[in-house]
Amino acid sequence: LIARMREFGTTVFAEMTALAVRTGSINLGQGFPDTDGPAAMLEAAVAAIRSGANQYPPGHGVPVLREAVAEHREKHYGLVYDPDHEVYVTVGATEAISATLLALVERGDEVVLFEPYYDSYAAVITLAGAVRRAVPLRLTDGRFTFDPDELRAAIGPRTRAIIVNSPHNPTGTIFNRDELSLIADLCLRHDLIAVTDEVYEHLTFDGVEHIPLATLPGMRDRTVMISSAGKTFSVTGWKTGWICAPAPLVAAVRTVKQFLTFTMGAPWQLAAAYGLRHELAWVTTLRDSLAAKRDRLITGLTQAGFEVVRPSGTYFVQTDIRPLGFTDGLDLARTLPSLAGVVAIPTQVFYDNPAYGKHYVRFAFCKKDEVIDEAVRRLAGLE
Numbered sequence: 001l002i003a004r005m006r007e008f009g010t011t012v013f014a015e016m017t018a019l020a021v022r023t024g025s026i027n028l029g030q031g032f033p034d035t036d037g038p039a040a041m042l043e044a045a046v047a048a049i050r051s052g053a054n055q056y057p058p059g060h061g062v063p064v065l066r067e068a069v070a071e072h073r074e075k076h077y078g079l080v081y082d083p084d085h086e087v088y089v090t091v092g093a094t095e096a097i098s099a100t101l102l103a104l105v106e107r108g109d110e111v112v113l114f115e116p117y118y119d120s121y122a123a124v125i126t127l128a129g130a131v132r133r134a135v136p137l138r139l140t141d142g143r144f145t146f147d148p149d150e151l152r153a154a155i156g157p158r159t160r161a162i163i164v165n166s167p168h169n170p171t172g173t174i175f176n177r178d179e180l181s182l183i184a185d186l187c188l189r190h191d192l193i194a195v196t197d198e199v200y201e202h203l204t205f206d207g208v209e210h211i212p213l214a215t216l217p218g219m220r221d222r223t224v225m226i227s228s229a230g231k232t233f234s235v236t237g238w239k240t241g242w243i244c245a246p247a248p249l250v251a252a253v254r255t256v257k258q259f260l261t262f263t264m265g266a267p268w269q270l271a272a273a274y275g276l277r278h279e280l281a282w283v284t285t286l287r288d289s290l291a292a293k294r295d296r297l298i299t300g301l302t303q304a305g306f307e308v309v310r311p312s313g314t315y316f317v318q319t320d321i322r323p324l325g326f327t328d329g330l331d332l333a334r335t336l337p338s339l340a341g342v343v344a345i346p347t348q349v350f351y352d353n354p355a356y357g358k359h360y361v362r363f364a365f366c367k368k369d370e371v372i373d374e375a376v377r378r379l380a381g382l383e
């Protein structure tokens, strides 16, 4: 393994899911639902295979998916993208993020991101030979947010891009208009590219609205907007993602992506297009059911002694383990299967500065009610 990748080892998701399988624990770690997406959309994938969509699709994605993504962006956010030159299909949001950073960031450039951050960001920044500058999200009045001065201080002459993940994994924060305006101002002032990870765009609760950064004045021209089907339609195994960006940025990403994977599985693309066009009402039902699951898990975890931060979006809750007498989330996550038969994700691995995240553990609530109830029952004995 090349020297600069040695710090990354195995992702925490693979480690913790393997631990859950090995110990037969309830897996509230890796974020994937335990019920399938909309039945007609699953049928659309089967129909696509049966109808012969089994050879290489075009490198930038099948036309019907690019058109469905463009329609969705316009309908929900008023953002207009040309499906031929400004929409690009990728192997999940993960490849979209990788290809974007590899295409747009030079060796030695700096990339600003918020910590805790989704683990692939750091690895790809390193792979690109760039340097990350992490700005901590700090718990303020029951919600994780950044200190504007810390964000300003992280931006310097070598900064090329900023990664903005909202709704945010793992804190559940949805950046509000004031926070986004500040980010937008800094992007414009310092000529930065914004890479937005919006995979949880539809998983928002309590009427809190997801605002894409690209909708702020001046930002559409400098934003690579990323999303995918996995979270919206409960099909995380389909790995179908997309980028919306101005044509020159898409062209740059395409130059890299064509040599990473060239293209993305045809049946999933056709089925994702069906989902975007016909299943958004199903997604509203999913969102409401997740809001109830969030409350169910929060109630149980609070009774078990965790201090829970209530998320406005995503399907994760960030919990402070100190009230239970634990101090290190990684130690706790590794012993939780033997202590309680439950697996969680230690969020300290998403921080550059472990001191900020040491005492947090993340639980997923995209699970059947009976699974949440059983997990909570097991965790009740921890104290």
Ligand code: PMP
Pocket: 091, 092, 093, 094, 095, 118, 165, 169, 197, 199, 227, 228, 229, 230, 231, 236, 239, 240, 241
């Ligand atoms: N970004 C975030 C914030 C995520 O939580 C995930 C995990 N689903 C991804 C990206 C990856 O998305 P995909 O499965 O579409 O590659």
Ligand code: GLN
Pocket: 011, 013, 014, 029, 030, 031, 032, 169
């Ligand atoms: N996005 C999911 C999570 O945060 C899973 C990611 C993965 O398995 N790489 O749990």
